[in-house]
Amino acid sequence: MSGRYLARQSAQAIFTIVMIVLLNFLLFRMMPGSPDRVNPRNPNVTVEQREAAKARWGLDKPLVPDQLVAFVVATAQGDLGYSMKYQGQPVVEVIGDRFWPTILLIGLAELIAIFVGLTLGAWTGWRRGGLVDRVGNGLSLILYSMPYFVIGMPLIIIFAAGLGWFPTSGMLTAGATYSGPLDFLGDLLAHLALPLATISLGLIGGYSILMRSSITETRNEDYIATARAKGLPDGKILRSHAIPNALLPAVTLIAINLGYVVGGAITAEIVFNWPGLGTLTVDALNSRDYPVLQGIFLFLGVSVVLANFVADIVYGYLDPRVRR
Amino acid sequence: MRAPVRTRFVRLLAAMGLAGALLAPSLAVPARAADTKLVLRVGTTQDLDSINPYQTLLVVGYEVFQLTYNLLVDFGPNLEPVPGFADSWERSADGTSWKFHIRSGMKWSDGQPATAQDACFSWGLALAAIKDEANIGAGYLDPNLKDAGVTKVECPDDQTMIASTTDASDRIFQVYLPIIPKHIWGKMDYKAIGEAKFEAPLVGTGPYTLAEWKTSEYARFVRNPNYWGTQGAADEVVIQFFKTDDTMVQALKAGEIDYARSPNADQLKALQGQPNIRTVVGSANGWTQLAFNEYGASDGKTIKDGGPSTKALLDPAFRDALGYAIDKKLLVERVLGGYGDVGTTVVPPVLGQWHVEPDHPRTFDIALAKQKLDAAGYKLDASGARLDKEGKAISLRLYYPDTDSTYAKAAQFVKDWYGQLGIKVTAQQFDSATLGNIVLPPEAGAEYKANYDIELWGWAGNPDPNALLQIFRCDAIGSSSDSQYCNPEYDKLYDEQTNAKTAAERKTILAQMQNMIYDQAVYDILYYDANLVAYRTDRFAGWQNQPLANGTPLFTYGTLDYTLLTDATAVASPTPAASAASEASATAAPTPAPGTTGGTGDNTALMVGILAAVLVAAGVILAMIFRRRSGGGTGEEE
Numbered sequence: 001m002s003g004r005y006l007a008r009q010s011a012q013a014i015f016t017i018v019m020i021v022l023l024n025f026l027l028f029r030m031m032p033g034s035p036d037r038v039n040p041r042n043p044n045v046t047v048e049q050r051e052a053a054k055a056r057w058g059l060d061k062p063l064v065p066d067q068l069v070a071f072v073v074a075t076a077q078g079d080l081g082y083s084m085k086y087q088g089q090p091v092v093e094v095i096g097d098r099f100w101p102t103i104l105l106i107g108l109a110e111l112i113a114i115f116v117g118l119t120l121g122a123w124t125g126w127r128r129g130g131l132v133d134r135v136g137n138g139l140s141l142i143l144y145s146m147p148y149f150v151i152g153m154p155l156i157i158i159f160a161a162g163l164g165w166f167p168t169s170g171m172l173t174a175g176a177t178y179s180g181p182l183d184f185l186g187d188l189l190a191h192l193a194l195p196l197a198t199i200s201l202g203l204i205g206g207y208s209i210l211m212r213s214s215i216t217e218t219r220n221e222d223y224i225a226t227a228r229a230k231g232l233p234d235g236k237i238l239r240s241h242a243i244p245n246a247l248l249p250a251v252t253l254i255a256i257n258l259g260y261v262v263g264g265a266i267t268a269e270i271v272f273n274w275p276g277l278g279t280l281t282v283d284a285l286n287s288r289d290y291p292v293l294q295g296i297f298l299f300l301g302v303s304v305v306l307a308n309f310v311a312d313i314v315y316g317y318l319d320p321r322v323r324r
Numbered sequence: 325m326r327a328p329v330r331t332r333f334v335r336l337l338a339a340m341g342l343a344g345a346l347l348a349p350s351l352a353v354p355a356r357a358a359d360t361k362l363v364l365r366v367g368t369t370q371d372l373d374s375i376n377p378y379q380t381l382l383v384v385g386y387e388v389f390q391l392t393y394n395l396l397v398d399f400g401p402n403l404e405p406v407p408g409f410a411d412s413w414e415r416s417a418d419g420t421s422w423k424f425h426i427r428s429g430m431k432w433s434d435g436q437p438a439t440a441q442d443a444c445f446s447w448g449l450a451l452a453a454i455k456d457e458a459n460i461g462a463g464y465l466d467p468n469l470k471d472a473g474v475t476k477v478e479c480p481d482d483q484t485m486i487a488s489t490t491d492a493s494d495r496i497f498q499v500y501l502p503i504i505p506k507h508i509w510g511k512m513d514y515k516a517i518g519e520a521k522f523e524a525p526l527v528g529t530g531p532y533t534l535a536e537w538k539t540s541e542y543a544r545f546v547r548n549p550n551y552w553g554t555q556g557a558a559d560e561v562v563i564q565f566f567k568t569d570d571t572m573v574q575a576l577k578a579g580e581i582d583y584a585r586s587p588n589a590d591q592l593k594a595l596q597g598q599p600n601i602r603t604v605v606g607s608a609n610g611w612t613q614l615a616f617n618e619y620g621a622s623d624g625k626t627i628k629d630g631g632p633s634t635k636a637l638l639d640p641a642f643r644d645a646l647g648y649a650i651d652k653k654l655l656v657e658r659v660l661g662g663y664g665d666v667g668t669t670v671v672p673p674v675l676g677q678w679h680v681e682p683d684h685p686r687t688f689d690i691a692l693a694k695q696k697l698d699a700a701g702y703k704l705d706a707s708g709a710r711l712d713k714e715g716k717a718i719s720l721r722l723y724y725p726d727t728d729s730t731y732a733k734a735a736q737f738v739k740d741w742y743g744q745l746g747i748k749v750t751a752q753q754f755d756s757a758t759l760g761n762i763v764l765p766p767e768a769g770a771e772y773k774a775n776y777d778i779e780l781w782g783w784a785g786n787p788d789p790n791a792l793l794q795i796f797r798c799d800a801i802g803s804s805s806d807s808q809y810c811n812p813e814y815d816k817l818y819d820e821q822t823n824a825k826t827a828a829e830r831k832t833i834l835a836q837m838q839n840m841i842y843d844q845a846v847y848d849i850l851y852y853d854a855n856l857v858a859y860r861t862d863r864f865a866g867w868q869n870q871p872l873a874n875g876t877p878l879f880t881y882g883t884l885d886y887t888l889l890t891d892a893t894a895v896a897s898p899t900p901a902a903s904a905a906s907e908a909s910a911t912a913a914p915t916p917a918p919g920t921t922g923g924t925g926d927n928t929a930l931m932v933g934i935l936a937a938v939l940v941a942a943g944v945i946l947a948m949i950f951r952r953r954s955g956g957g958t959g960e961e962e
Binding site for chain 2: 051085086089094097153156157160161164167168169170174175269270271272273275279280282283286288
């Protein structure tokens with residue numbers, strides 16, 4: 001791989017991140033509403049106090065250039081500021097608290113969905129038109145079109161409130177103390193089961209449908225016909241010839257999806273009260289917590305850019321034609 | 325070639341099965357039966373914003389500070405004054421001075437003595453702010469002292485606090501100000517404390533003190549070992565914050581929480597009759613209103629590019645006529661699911677002592693409304709549109725916040741009814757912060773324009789009606805007023821009732837004020853909302869409403885209801901031999917290692933560990949696939 005290719009890709013990535021930083025700042029401030037923590041409906045608060053509160057957060061200065069410059073300078077120094085909603089908790093801390101729960105939930109769900117989805121897609125595509133395909137593809141379409149909360153709520157009603165097998169919500173029993181790591185792990189896994197199932201089910205459809213169409217295409221390729229003519233067994237052709245060639249589009253989808261892992265799955269996190277970045281995003285939006293919103297979107301943007309960057313590099317490695 | 329692949333696959337399956345088997349036992353205990361503490365779990369959809377009592381804007385924030393700290397005088401089952409930080413009090417002969425006796429031997433939860441000095445310090449902070457014409461923090465608490473007419477506090481000894489008041493009323497009992505420990509906060513002035521970041525664990529004299537706050541997840545309270553009163557059965561109280569009420573209701577059904585605050589009407593109906601669940605419909609101390617923009621009605625002032633869109637809104641006769649077009653019974657039925665009361669005057673009925681019904685009530689009668697509009701000079705034109713006195717078709721902008729779905733529903737009804745009068749209504753929803761700014765007039769700052777006609781929103785009050793009555797004062801324009809109403813006569817009555825010598829005298833003036841606002845149709849109060857609550861009875865008993873007749877348990881004034889809760893299992897089954905035995909053994913086990921694994925550090929490490937394990941597993945699977953590919957591929961492509 002040439003150094004120029006790498007340099008070009010890096011420059012693009014950096015440019016995109018800079019644009020994200022600027023956009024983050026402006027977009028949220030274009031939303032109506034204010035992070036002004038002092039409620040105008042408080043009968044006791046004077047005009048002076050509301051002004052003082054604004055000044056405290058620097059909201060009294062002009063948006064451009066004062067606020068923008070202050071923001072860019074701070075961000076460049078790695079200072080994401082303080083949450084307005086949570087009375088001055090550092091943004092890095094706020095996001096850090098929510099990072100692992102999301103990675104754990106969405107990351108695991110992605111892995112399961114990739115594995116199951118691709119397998120299901122390969123199988124249904126290979127048996128196109130057969131019973132397996134009709135059932136498998138139908139199921140994929142249904143799952144693909146279902147929002148997480150539609151999958152999640154029945155799971156809660158049946159398996160948590162009804163049968164009592166799993167807890168309804170949260171990541172851990174609130175305020176529990178644990179006698180040891182195993183106790184903790186058990187509690188975590190019990191809480192993880194339903195949201196994990198929900199998100200995996202929701203993601204499987206997309207992977208399966210993509211893989212199915214991809215496999216269907218490769219079925220008609222000459223090299224498959226050749227393999228068949230050689231008398232190779234069917235399963236062998238699928239595994240050694242069809243799947244490896246059909247995987248390329250899936251790599252793109254996986255790369256993009258992995259970039260979004262840190263965005264969380266907002267509706268699923270909300271239904272299950274999962275303390276992840278998705279719920280944090282909604283909370284921050286509702287309270288116009290600009291610093292936290294900027295932090296989340298910067299983080300999300302950088303992750304997506306990086307994931308795509310890596311995908312580009314991997315592609316360049318896999319396919320010499322794109323390196324030019 | 326097939327055989328090895330198969331066996332490898334089988335081996336993988338076996339490994340996964342083994343892993344599953346290892347996980348299975350831990351999965352089998354979702355209820356965490358190992359916890360031997362009796363934990364009261366309370367669910368709410370409010371997300372705690374701050375544990376600084378002077379900063380919080382939410383009911384849940386009040387719950388946090390009143391569990392942790394005491395008020396000087398607490399609220400009883402019917403909101404009557406009962407001992408709090410002070411255990412007794414007496415009034416001076418002229419009635420303008422109060423001597424509070426602070427209970428002797430009282431200690432803070434950290435063991436330090438709690439004395440009158442703490443009370444003087446806490447009230448002194450508020451007095452200092454009042455003197456500076458400023459507020460502590462968000463400014464919700466300290467004005468209580470001003471409302472009560474408190475001018476000075478003195479603490480001649482550790483057991484006595486003397487408070488002087490401007491008049492002989494007993495509003496001092498309504499002061500909602502937590503007593504915070506001087507030995508912790510004593511070095512700060514009110515400005516610093518208003519801005520201070522309070523950190524758990526908090527030190528207080530309340531029945532439970534905040535031990536841990538996990539933002540947007542839960543707040544955990546432990547029993548205060550030094551609490552002076554009788555304590556409730558719960559060893560710990562955990563208030564859990566839910567993102568949706570659906571999940572909260574499911575958690576209540578599953579028995580994961582003991583109490584759900586404010587499920588919606590449909591959910592409450594579905595919960596009725598469920599085993600071990602009881603539902604309560606209490607009257608809220610507040611209302612939902614139509615606030616008409618009356619800017620300039622008293623002084624003829626106008627706002628460039630703002631203010632009401634028609635002068636008709638400034639005319640009491642016009643607003644009065646509109647009042648006949650609202651079917652409030654139907655609103656309560658359709659918008660609140662039947663849970664709530666028809667609205668009339670500005671003191672909610674839950675404050676039974678002060679509430680009066682209007683002398684001249686309006687009833688729902690569209691024909692009469694039309695007749696009154698005609699009589700007041702607002703005629704219909706040929707197209708059926710109602711004209712104002714300037715000859716312009718009246719078209720009203722009705723704005724409401726997005727905080728509750730009931731507002732949007734009510735707005736649609738109002739739009740329809742006003743439409744029948746020939747008045748066009750454009751209904752629009754805003755987030756509450758934006759709406760709060762829209763209704764502000766230039767008095768709040770040059771950028772504000774009070775650019776609206778009707779605001780559909782609500783207010784919630786204190787045990788004392790002053791908080792709600794204040795909204796209609798002239799000096800509220802620019803802050804809390806959302807009607808821009810100004811009437812010096814009303815202000816005079818307000819001051820008079822504040823200084824009234826007796827309750828009867830005060831009530832007479834309050835009745836006058838309520839009728840004045842009603843007759844002039846400053847507001848059209850649509851309904852008094854209901855507080856909906858559901859709780860479980862299988863773990864805790866002794867739930868008590870406040871007020872007894874029409875209130876709810878928890879999230880009320882004071883924390884009496886927490887201390888009344890008893891262990892339902894202990895009451896219900898006197899000799900639960902088996903469970904008692906297993907409980908006893910369970911208690912014995914964890915004592916040697918209290919393992920405070922609650923810390924985030926350990927959890928993070930573990931989660932990273934799990935993730936690493938999963939990644940390694942994924943890597944192994946991928947490696948196997950690739951090896952198979954390269955190994956098998958070369959063999960066959962020859």
